[in-house]
Amino acid sequence: MITLKFILNGKEVSITTEPHIRLLDLLRDKFDLTGTKEGCGVGECGACTVLMNGRAVNSCLALAAQVEGYEIVTIEGISNGDVLSPLQKNFLLHGAVQCGFCTPGMVLSAAALLDQTPNPTEEEIKDAIAGNLCRCTGYKQIVDAIKETAKELQVK
Amino acid sequence: MRNYDSIQHVRGDSLFIDDITPPQGTLYGYVYYSPIAHGKILQLDFSEALKSTGVKGIFSAKDIPGVNQIGGIIQDENLFAEDSVHFVGHPIAFIVADTQLHAHEAAKKIKSIYEKLPAIFDPRQAAAENKLIIPHRKFELGNIDSAWSECEYIIEGSVESGGQEHIYLETQGSIAFPTESGIKIISATQGPTAVQRTAAKILNLPMNRIEVDVQRLGGGFGGKEDQATAWACMAALAAYKLNTPVKLVLPRQEDIRLTGKRHPYSSDYKIGLTKDGKILAYEVTFYQNAGATADLSPAILDRTLFHCTNSYFIPNVRATGLSCKTNLPPFTAFRGFGGPQGMFVIETAIYKAALVMGMEPAEIQRKNLLNEGDELPYGQKTFNCNAIRCFDELDHKFSVKNIFQEIEEFNMKNKLVKKGAAIMPICFGISFTTTFLNQASALVHIYTDGSIRVNTAAVEMGQGVNAKLKRIAARTLSVNESRIKVDTTNTSRISNTSPTAASKGTDLNGFAVIDACNILIERIKKVAAEELGKDDASKISIIDENVFYENEPTILTFIDLVKKAYLKRISLTAQAHHSTPNIFFDLKSNKGNPFAYHIYGSAIIQVTLDCLRGIYEFDSVKVVHDFGESIDQIIDIGQMEGGIVQGLGWMTIEELIWNGEGKLLTDALSTYKIPDIHFAPKEIKIHALENSPNDFGPLRSKAIGEPPFMYGIGAYFALTNAMRAFRPNMKIKYDAPLTPEKILLNLYNK
Numbered sequence: 067m068i069t070l071k072f073i074l075n076g077k078e079v080s081i082t083t084e085p086h087i088r089l090l091d092l093l094r095d096k097f098d099l100t101g102t103k104e105g106c107g108v109g110e111c112g113a114c115t116v117l118m119n120g121r122a123v124n125s126c127l128a129l130a131a132q133v134e135g136y137e138i139v140t141i142e143g144i145s146n147g148d149v150l151s152p153l154q155k156n157f158l159l160h161g162a163v164q165c166g167f168c169t170p171g172m173v174l175s176a177a178a179l180l181d182q183t184p185n186p187t188e189e190e191i192k193d194a195i196a197g198n199l200c201r202c203t204g205y206k207q208i209v210d211a212i213k214e215t216a217k218e219l220q221v222k
Numbered sequence: 223m224r225n226y227d228s229i230q231h232v233r234g235d236s237l238f239i240d241d242i243t244p245p246q247g248t249l250y251g252y253v254y255y256s257p258i259a260h261g262k263i264l265q266l267d268f269s270e271a272l273k274s275t276g277v278k279g280i281f282s283a284k285d286i287p288g289v290n291q292i293g294g295i296i297q298d299e300n301l302f303a304e305d306s307v308h309f310v311g312h313p314i315a316f317i318v319a320d321t322q323l324h325a326h327e328a329a330k331k332i333k334s335i336y337e338k339l340p341a342i343f344d345p346r347q348a349a350a351e352n353k354l355i356i357p358h359r360k361f362e363l364g365n366i367d368s369a370w371s372e373c374e375y376i377i378e379g380s381v382e383s384g385g386q387e388h389i390y391l392e393t394q395g396s397i398a399f400p401t402e403s404g405i406k407i408i409s410a411t412q413g414p415t416a417v418q419r420t421a422a423k424i425l426n427l428p429m430n431r432i433e434v435d436v437q438r439l440g441g442g443f444g445g446k447e448d449q450a451t452a453w454a455c456m457a458a459l460a461a462y463k464l465n466t467p468v469k470l471v472l473p474r475q476e477d478i479r480l481t482g483k484r485h486p487y488s489s490d491y492k493i494g495l496t497k498d499g500k501i502l503a504y505e506v507t508f509y510q511n512a513g514a515t516a517d518l519s520p521a522i523l524d525r526t527l528f529h530c531t532n533s534y535f536i537p538n539v540r541a542t543g544l545s546c547k548t549n550l551p552p553f554t555a556f557r558g559f560g561g562p563q564g565m566f567v568i569e570t571a572i573y574k575a576a577l578v579m580g581m582e583p584a585e586i587q588r589k590n591l592l593n594e595g596d597e598l599p600y601g602q603k604t605f606n607c608n609a610i611r612c613f614d615e616l617d618h619k620f621s622v623k624n625i626f627q628e629i630e631e632f633n634m635k636n637k638l639v640k641k642g643a644a645i646m647p648i649c650f651g652i653s654f655t656t657t658f659l660n661q662a663s664a665l666v667h668i669y670t671d672g673s674i675r676v677n678t679a680a681v682e683m684g685q686g687v688n689a690k691l692k693r694i695a696a697r698t699l700s701v702n703e704s705r706i707k708v709d710t711t712n713t714s715r716i717s718n719t720s721p722t723a724a725s726k727g728t729d730l731n732g733f734a735v736i737d738a739c740n741i742l743i744e745r746i747k748k749v750a751a752e753e754l755g756k757d758d759a760s761k762i763s764i765i766d767e768n769v770f771y772e773n774e775p776t777i778l779t780f781i782d783l784v785k786k787a788y789l790k791r792i793s794l795t796a797q798a799h800h801s802t803p804n805i806f807f808d809l810k811s812n813k814g815n816p817f818a819y820h821i822y823g824s825a826i827i828q829v830t831l832d833c834l835r836g837i838y839e840f841d842s843v844k845v846v847h848d849f850g851e852s853i854d855q856i857i858d859i860g861q862m863e864g865g866i867v868q869g870l871g872w873m874t875i876e877e878l879i880w881n882g883e884g885k886l887l888t889d890a891l892s893t894y895k896i897p898d899i900h901f902a903p904k905e906i907k908i909h910a911l912e913n914s915p916n917d918f919g920p921l922r923s924k925a926i927g928e929p930p931f932m933y934g935i936g937a938y939f940a941l942t943n944a945m946r947a948f949r950p951n952m953k954i955k956y957d958a959p960l961t962p963e964k965i966l967l968n969l970y971n972k
Contacts, residue, residue, distance in 0.1 A: 166231030202860070
């Protein structure tokens with residue numbers, strides 16, 4: 067067993083766990099953060115995307131032990147209490163959500179992009195979510211939602 | 223408006239099967255399956271596996287208290303193999319342990335010995351050996367045999383279309399709980415009653431002791447219509463035997479290996495035309511690769527025949543369908559349900575005819591579009607037929623002629639990069655062609671605080687049915703939508719549900735909701751009349767929660783009426799059953815009126831092809847589509863765009879490859895590629911056909927789920943057009959998907 071200390075959705079946490087488990091399992095099973103989904107388990111679909119020091123990573127490909135000292139943000143840490151983040155709000159308004167299974171990962175990939183590149187080009191938006199598969203929407207509404215969020219952030 | 227659960231979805235709060243906190247002591251299952259395509263089981267030894275860490279039980283055919291049978295249309299499918307296996311992935315046993323890992327590890331310790339038997343993977347070979355799921359099916363119109371002599375052109379050919387893996391983002395799963403009266407199953411299924419009926423049969427319990435509850439699905443696309451059942455039954459069996467909750471969620475690779483996909487088809491066609499491009503005769507034979515058992519194949523084969531002439535009137539047709547039994551996992555429902563396979567063949571026939579005759583394919587398409595009152599090969603005559611309207615509106619809205627001209631100019635200037643475009647008209651019949659399935663019921667409760675709970679048979683899988691039902695209920699009752707909660711789909715509240723499929727979820731359940739709400743309205747109007755001291759309740763109306771008498775406002779509101787109705791001991795619960803009127807189909811003559819109505823539309827798809835690398839990008843998809851009066855435009859546009867991209871994927875990059883032993887090689891998302899953002903068309907423009915109310919849909923809407931998928935078929939021909947611009951005398955083999963690899967083979971083959 068190993069003990070890990072890291073920041074999870076803004077709070078310092080410490081947990082003792084088996085060393086072999088994935089970050090995905092750590093979040094889902096030990097912290098009950100089930101917004102992080104397992105879609106493929108091999109890093110192809112992006113449903114398990116979380117932010118690690120602000121970068122979008124597939125939590126199915128990261129070992130739990132890798133989070134020591136890092137700052138992790140999951141979908142549960144994106145909204146401010148009951149207030150949705152601008153990205154979440156625009157995903158709603160643009161119909162970027164259908165079955166909802168890819169949505170948390172998609173929102174986090176977009177959040178990582180907008181944190182680093184507040185005014186992204188269409189190509190940059192596409193590259194940012196290229197690792198997130200959606201089988202329902204056809205992606206157009208998702209790109210529209212991200213574009214609109216970027217625009218709103220510019221105005222502010 | 224947005225999907226019903228969208229707020230929870232963006233917050234990550236929505237619970238899918240794997241997200242539900244399991245009760246203490248829940249056990250986890252793993253499916254042990256056949257590694258070979260066909261053979262006898264000579265030995266099956268669980269002894270080592272049973273000793274493995276954490277294992278609580280291993281269940282196989284002999285442990286089933288009831289009947290080892292999960293077949294729907296035909297009773298030909300075991301839950302667990304008995305003495306023989308018929309495909310790689312055929313379930314043999316279910317291992318249950320304290321963790322998923324332990325169950326998986328134990329599976330590796332099962333010892334089995336097989337005697338391999340010859341296996342068949344090619345549907346034509348199966349047909350030649352008379353290995354058919356059902357006797358062949360034949361639809362006929364006119365007199366094909368005498369029609370050929372009137373044709374100036376007769377063109378023949380063969381067409382292959384590949385299967386398609388659903389890749390619903392949430393894999394198959396369910397949790398079964400022992401209860402005082404039986405078993406409760408939470409399942410990610412499109413067909414709660416199919417799960418209930420089958421689990422009852424497996425457990426030898428009456429259906430009233432099985433409760434199935436469905437909160438939501440992380441995508442279905444048909445893949446969870448029939449094929450969610452097995453996994454639910456395995457969990458139920460183990461839960462029943464061990465008296466403990468049991469959970470089974472398939473890992474992605476197992477989901478891809480074990481579950482059915484869209485049917486691959488191999489087809490032969492012969493088309494006859496006059497010299498000016500009028501189609502007089504069409505003969506087609508479909509070899510459907512059904513896989514090892516029937517599953518939904520017979521119904522899917524029928525829909526291929528129903529849609530074999532797509533949007534066209536052809537006076538003389540003979541369409542034959544053979545459902546061929548092979549040693550692959552049973553193929554199953556997938557958006558379009560056999561329709562796309564049939565439409566791809568007629569479009570190929572038209573494109574090949576155009577080539578031979580030196581005509582534009584669009585000219586042949588336009589000349590043969592369905593008119594009002596035309597007879598379809600199954601005897602139904604078109605009404606409110608919008609085929610021509612959509613086709614012409616496409617030209618009008620998007621300047622189709624200019625598009626083709628610009629492409630020609632581009633291709634003259636560019637040697638190695640070529641563009642292509644193709645028009646794809648669609649016509650899709652709405653209703654289950656199995657007539658009895660066209661029924662649904664709704665149960666609506668109004669509580670004394672004015673909040674409302676709506677129950678139906680519809681399953682939410684991302685298609686937005688719950689949002690639409692909420693809107694239908696709110697409009698019918700004329701109350702604020704915020705009063706309404708749509709409940710989970712539950713077999714204890716709604717009995718004998720038809721699966722949410724055939725694009726029919728909103729139509730069937732929406733009408734049932736309207737009927738139930740109208741019953742409630744009548745009751746509370748009577749209360750209003752009494753309160754106002756009036757005799758004639760029919761003069762009462764409720765608009766936006768305010769009560770009117772003879773169109774004059776009164777002091778009463780909806781909430782007043784609800785409270786007063788309760789005090790007067792009047793029921794605030796209503797149940798209604800709806801069945802689609804005036805539909806029938808005779809399976810002997812293959813004639814009837816199977817569809818409540820048809821959906822029409824036309825799309826133009828543009829592609830740019832790199833002729834050195836074989837790779838391509840879709841520049842645009844432009845569509846004129848008949849939505850009826852859309853209940854919710856954002857949802858309907860979402861269905862359109864998602865369906866189109868899925869259709870493009872089927873035609874181009876989604877390729878299933880089996881090795882010579884029937885083992886699927888593309889069994890992961892790293893090898894089976896679905897459209898990602900870079901694949902999606904750069905532009906999708908959708909124009910809703912105006913003034914097209916539909917009297918046969920709730921709030922005059924039209925169904926939306928499946929039809930858009932078929933616009934994607936145009937992608938194939940946009941590509942072949944671009945390829946021909948590079949190599950004009952190319953002899954192409956019509957074999958979808960048209961992957962970059964196949965493009966290069968066609969461009970450079972000698």
